[in-house]
Amino acid sequence: MARAREDFQARASLRASFRGLTTRGRSFLAAGLAAAVCAYVLGQQDLLRVGALLAVLPLVCVVVLHRTRHQVTGSRRLAPARVAVRAEARVQLRVDNVSRLPTGLLMLQDRVPYVLGPRPRFVLDRVEPGGRREVSYRVRSDLRGRYPLGPLQLRVADPFGMVELTRSFQARDVLTVIPAVQPLPPVRLAGEAVGYGDGRVRALAVTGDDDVIPRAYRHGDDVRRVHWRSTARRGELMVRREEQPRQARCTVLLDTRHDAWTGSGPGAPFEWAVTGAASVAVHLLARGYQVRLLTDTGALVPGPDGGSLDGDSSDTAGLLLDSLAVVEHSAEPGLARAHDVLRDGREGLVVAFFGALDEGQTALAARIRQRTGAAVALTGRGLRPLGAENAADAEEEHVRALREAGWTVLPFTPRDALAELWQRADQAHPADAPGGAGAGSAGGSAGGGAR
Structure with missing residues (x-):
């Protein structure tokens, strides 16, 4: 059953490949069939050979490109994946030919949202067996957001221009455009608690033994931190807890x-x-x-x-x-x-x-x-x-x-x-900040904040 399904999919894919015939390929096929009919009617063997050649050439191109299309791999690398607004990110595309035959003309196209710029398109010459080609483009956005990149589309054409087949790769990437972070000067905000920001607030008081919260002794603790009153009360070594910020x-x-x-x-x-x-x-x-x-x-x-x-x-x-x-x-x-x-x-x-x-x-x-x-x-x-x-x-x-x-x-x-x-x-006191009605200037209200 599995083998029958694979054969059916292969035939369906081959039939779909025939739709890739270009105007030239369809013209050759029609001319070949017409020549074959005329040769049969007129009894001209030489004309039959010419008709067969014209009709077979696009069919051979379809079969060859059908196999070549599935033996070319594509990948994308985005660096960096997170950029600020109006910053550029570089997208690198790579095409590998994993078959034993060289490819024809390759047309590479990546799908990107319009806010990132025009859709990039590249034309690559034939790729030798086992060879690879790399191209890159840049994207930027004036609007923050998350933007999908892909899928990557590869269009394969034969040297005679008879067939053009397209393959879409499933791999996608996401470019995250974050707000542009602006550097800010360090300030001491009005009403800010002592120790916030540049310093720390002590969690435990050290004014006396009554304020000490002891803990059990651990290997490596300094014996000078042993709290003897708690040790005598609990029957095991207890040490003073370190001050935690x-x-x-x-x-x-x-x-x-x-x-x-x-x-x-x-x-x-x-x-x-x-x-x-x-x-x-x-x-x-x-x-x-x-x-x-x-x-x-x-x-x-x-x-x-x-x-x-x-x-x-x-x-x-x-x-x-x-x-x-x-x-x-x-x-x-x-x-x-x-x-x-x-x-x-x-x-x-x-x-x-x-x-x-x-x-x-x-x-x-x-x-x-x-x-x-x-x-x-x-x-x-x-x-x-x-x-x-x-x-x-x-x-x-x-x-x-x-x-x-x-x-x-x-x-x-x-x-x-x-x-x-x-x-x-x-510099702005909550009750007298610059910019409001009746408020003083920034310089006039300096010193209102906690220092």
Whole structure:
């Protein structure tokens, strides 16, 4: 049964190959058949030979190319597989001839999304038996996202131009275009707890024996750390536990509500906010923070429970950037789900990127601030607040309400430089930050933040 199925598939594939006859091949076949008929009618043997030659030549080309097509392999190598917006990635294509016969003319084409540029096409001369050819092209995108590459298509043609057969390879690759991370200056944020960022918070006090939490003695422990009172009470050697540093925590909150943002494309305010979230997350990871990403939908990255990854911070950074590469607008009406995630009150620092806020969402953001140690809000400027008639006055009112709640508010537009705006975060007091109504300049409010 298996052998019969293979024979059927081979015959079906051969019949499909006949559809690859070009106009020249079909013309030769028709001319050969016509000559054969005329030779039979007129009784001309020489004309019959000519007709047979014309008809057999395209058939032979079909059979040869049918075998050659399945004995040519193709592969793709993408380097790197993750690039920033407007950065280039190189795609290298390789064709190997694994048959004992040379190939004819090869036409190579790779399928790529239109945002990565025109579809690459290459023409390769005959490939000797066991030989290979390599070609490459570059792709770049102004839009973040995940873009499939492939399948790779190979078109084989015979030297006479009688037949052209196409083969598609199943292998595909994915190019991830992440937001462009901008370097940020190190700043001490207003209200930041002592030891966060550049330092550490001691988890255990060392003011006296009553504050010591002992543990069982382990081979190799220093005998000078033996806690004799606990040893006498428990009947076994107990030693003082080493002081353990507690890693600073930060949540980057990204408002993705569709109604909160205007415009689209690379220069839209939402894209600026996504780039800002990526830059802040990578910057704080480099400073030793435990960073997680939160959106208004309540989705947490990394980890299934929102916890940060253990080990190298580059793993966490890669996961955050991959998530931001595909983040889109949500249909959420507000920030309630994000508030529910943050209600445990265990957050050290929250950096939020808000779109347009109405009175209800401003009040909800104020309640979020009550559960954090420090909070910085970057709010889109020039976005029409939801449900507001006078956009400018409503925007100033909402910014003022956030500052009164304790947020360090930094209004932004897509034309603002993120590094310069971030520099103001340690100069802006939550109640008197630059950029709002009645607020002083960045230089005038310097010193308001904790140093």
